[in-house]
Amino acid sequence: MLPPADTAPEPVPAAAWRRAADGAPLSPVLPPDASLLVLAAHPDDETIGAGRLLADHTGPARCVTLTAGERCHGESADAAQVARTRLREWGAALAVLGAEPVETPRWPDAGLSGHEREAAEALAGWAAGADAILAPWRHDPHPDHEAAGRVGAEVARRAGTPLWSYLVWTPYWMHPEDLAGRGAELLRYPSSERAGVRWREALARHRSQVTAQPPASHPVVPATLLDRHESQLLIRETHAVRA
Ligand SMILES: [Zn+2]
DSSP: OOOOOTTSOOOOOHHHHHHHHHHSOBOOOOOTTOOEEEEESSTTHHHHHHHHHHHHOOSOEEEEESSOOTTTTOTTSOHHHHHHHHHHHHHHHHHHHTOEEOOOOOOOTTOGGGGHHHHHHHHHHHHHTOSEEEEEOTTSSSHHHHHHHHHHHHHHHHHTOOEEEEOSSHHHHSOGGGTGGGTEEEEEEOOOHHHHHHHHHHHHHOHHHHSOOTTOSSOSSOHHHHGGGSSEEEEEEOSOOOO
16 A cells, blocks of 8 residues: 655545545445455455455455555565565454455555456456455555456456445545546445444554554554545445446
8 A cells, every 4th residue: 555645635635525425325235144255455455445344244254465565665665574564464454353364376566457367367266156245446546456446346247246346545535526427336334333443453453554664754554544434435336437
C-alpha cells in the first residue's frame, strides 16, 4: 500500500463519505455457512476493507494476498524483512477475524498488473470451491488493487461464482459521487458492533502499517483512512465495465 505522498492531492472530505455511507442501501447478507475466497493485493487490504464482514461471517473464509506488500516502506527498506513482517501480521489479523490464510504464489508488490493471468490461473482451484469471492473493487485507486480487482472478476467469471467488491483507498481519494460514472453503487453490509471491535483489533495487528516506522514520520495507513471505514462498505457493479 502506498502512503499518501507529500505532493498528493488532498483526500476527499471524510464528511462526504459519512453521508454516502449513511445513505447507502443495505446489501444482501451472505449465508452464514457460505465458503468465501477473499483476495487482497497486500496483506492488510481485506482487514481494512472487508474486516467487519469477515468478523461476522461464521462459514469458512480463505484469504489470499497476491503480494507480500514488501515495497510499502520504500526502496531503502529490506524487502525480504518487510515481507516476513507483513505476512506475520496478516496471519495474526486473520486469526482475530476468524479467517484462514491460504498459501498461494505471490507476485511483486507494485507490479501485480503484470501477473494477472498467472494469478487468475493459480486461484482457479480455490475459486471452484467457493460460494462467493471477495476482492478489492477494480477501480480502488491503487494499481495493485485495480489488478487484484480484475483478477477477482476473472476468477469469479470462470468459476461462475458471485463477486463482492470491497474498498480500501476509494473513500480517501475518490468522491462518492464519482462511483456511478464507474458503474458502481455503494452498499452498506449490515455488521455487528462486535465485528467493529474485531476489526479494530485486527487492524492493530498490522503494526507496520498503522504505526509510523522510522525514519517515516507517518504510518503507511493513516488514521484518517480508517475513519472512513466506520461501516462495512461494498460495491455493486451496476453495468458491465471493461475488465
Ligand atoms: Zn493494499
